[in-house]
Amino acid sequence: MKFLRDTWLVYQRQMLLVGRTPARLVIGFLQPIAYLLLFAPLLKNALSSTGATSYADAYRVYVPGLLVVLVLLSGFFAGFGLLAELRSGVIERSRVTPASRVALILGRALSEVTTLMGQAVVITVVAIPFGLTVDLGWLLVAYVMLALMALMACGFSYAIAMLIPSPAALGPLINTISQPLSLLSGVLLPLTLAPAWLVGIAEWNPIYWTTNGTRALFTGNPGDPAVWQGMVVIIVLAAITVTWATKMFAKQVR
Amino acid sequence: MIEVKGLRKSFTVGKRRKARSVEAVRGVDLSVAEGEIFGFLGPNGAGKTTTARILCTLVEPDGGDAVIAGADLREDPGTVRQRVGYVPQGGTTTDEVTAREELVLQARMYGIGKAEAIERSEKALASFELTEFADRQCRTYSGGQRRRVDIAMGIIHEPKVLFLDEPTTGLDPQSRAHLWDEVRRLRDAGMTVFLTTHYLEEADALCDRIAIIDHGEIVALGTPTELKHGVAGDVVTVGLNGAAPRAAELLEGSSYVRKLEVGEGGLRLYVEDGTTAMPQIMRALDGHDIAFDTVELHRPSLDDVFLIKTGRSLRDK
Ligand SMILES: Nc1ncnc2c1ncn2[C@@H]1O[C@H](COP(=O)(O)OP(=O)(O)O)[C@@H](O)[C@H]1O
Ligand SMILES: [Mg+2]
Secondary structure, three states: OHHHHHHHHHHHHHHHHHHHOHHHHHHHHHHHHHHHHHOHHHHHHHOHHHOOOOHHHHHHHHHHHHHHHHHHHHHHOHHHHHHHHHHHOHHHHHHOOOOOHHHHHHHHHHHHHHHHHHHHHHHHHHHHHHOOOOOHHHHHHHHHHHHHHHHHHHHHHHHHHHHOOOHHHHHHHHHHHHHHHHHOOOOOOOHHHOOHHHHHHHOOOHHHHHHHHHHHHHOOOOOOHHHHHHHHHHHHHHHHHHHHHHHHHHHOOO | OEEEEEEEEEEEEOOHHHOEEEEEEEEEEEEEOOOOEEEEEOOOOOOHHHHHHHHOOOOOOOEEEEEEOOEEOOOOHHHHHHHEEEEOOOOOOOOOOEHHHHHHHHHHHOOOOHHHHHHHHHHHHHHOOOHHHOOOEHHHOOHHHHHHHHHHHHOOOOOOEEEEEOOOOOOOHHHHHHHHHHHHHHHHOOOEEEEEEOOHHHHHHHOOEEEEEEOOEEEEEEOHHHHHHHOOOEEEEEEEOOOHHHHHHHHOOOOOEEEEEEOOOEEEEEEOOHHHHHHHHHHHHHHOOOOEEEEEEEOOOHHHHHHHHHOOOOOOO
8 A cells, every 4th residue: 555655656746747847748749740740651652562552551550660669769768867866866865765665666657658658649649630540449458558568668777777877878778779679579660571580580579579469459450369469578578677677776876 | 862883885886897895984883862963074985975875774784783763774774764864965856846845745755644744844844934935946946945945855754863964065154054053953852963064164063073084984083172172282383485395394303293284385283282382383493594474373173183083184175
């Protein structure tokens, strides 16, 4: 109970800060919206070999990928926020209280997840006039999967940030990790277009499974095994990274 | 109220082959009585912050034991957290949040219910004279106002012991005086205050007892008066224009000089008895045609205590 209450306190505080710095939200939006408006229209022809015949088909394939990139990349950069807070003394101040250690990390991560899911909803809504059609129930399941991806990415980023607490070193490292992860997951175009050797590599990438799962939910194939496989993969990964981040946080001594 | 025995902590700095160990705290023993302002005086890097953070459960010590407000640091850190308040060195307020929001949050992090947290914040704001701008974002506050918010947060859960890490660093003289009054008020209300500082004046004027720490070790401990009396005799300073090295050579080893330091503008001589030593010093300098501007007699200060114990001055830093 105390753990839930503390998580809620931290979460509320972080959401208050999000509300007070709206510029950050807007900047987070610009890139995905630009991709949606300027890149997705190219896809109708590019995807024709997979049976896409309309803009609606193209958006159904592209929007889930875009959302995966959004939550993954933004989530991976959450560690920078944590470093800034560590330097400012805010975290030091929370660590001297008896508040649950897990709550300090989880409350922060959940507020990042909320922000990202808010952005995901807006992007979905913007895509509807272009012909995106989704089933509301399965869309919600897709959002759950995306939220878990965001949580996994935040947990990972927090843990790495505490391992390498220098923003200058953290940036390149996170780029190095996130680029291949997203390229090898088929977020831009489904890897059904890829040669077999590339798919062979991608199968080792957990994000490949979750991207396929999300895409199956958006394209109206909820029965596709990719859905439950992706869900299992991401639940396990999120649990691992959040636990890791909490461990790192508890012994972090700066 | 605080009992510390053999506290040790070292950090590893640098990577791999260049890694070396820094002994931040090496065997600190101290005991702080209930209701006193205990000062931890030392230069930068002496280990003050590390000691305070260990005692607030933020850093695990490598060795040693401590009992704080009746709770054992190793066995029962949860109770220690409930009973101590800690105000870190750099301040902890967030730009975009108001003082009232900060206080309510901090109270609630200690497990205090919402209504009570609001009430306590209101009181704390009033007693630290913050009510007027309590609903303005912290970015608009002066340094002194921010520091008062920090301290108000440190005591919002009514701790028995309050740790203040360099509370007046970076404050103007007026805010500093104001803050000293706040700290005395807390002590008078029964709180035990452990504060670190590198200001001699602060240790001297504010603290009931002080420990002087250097390179992670306590080199002197007592009331400011005791410590100053511990430096037997008087201090004579001689203002010399560039002739300090020559004068030092001349006076070094004289029977009436116990210890001698070459400073910026002259010499600092520790002597048995100032009134007899002064004329002797002047005669010696005159006899060798060394011109001096001033000769002054002082009672020893805390800086002299530090100088005698460590061979360095705290003031130059
Ligand atoms: N987290 C840390 N990692 C490595 N070295 C540290 C850490 N914290 C303190 N130190 C080192 O320990 C010594 C004592 O530091 P500190 O306790 O901050 O001194 P003070 O507060 O008296 O200025 C310094 O040499 C400092 O560089
Ligand atoms: Mg310090």
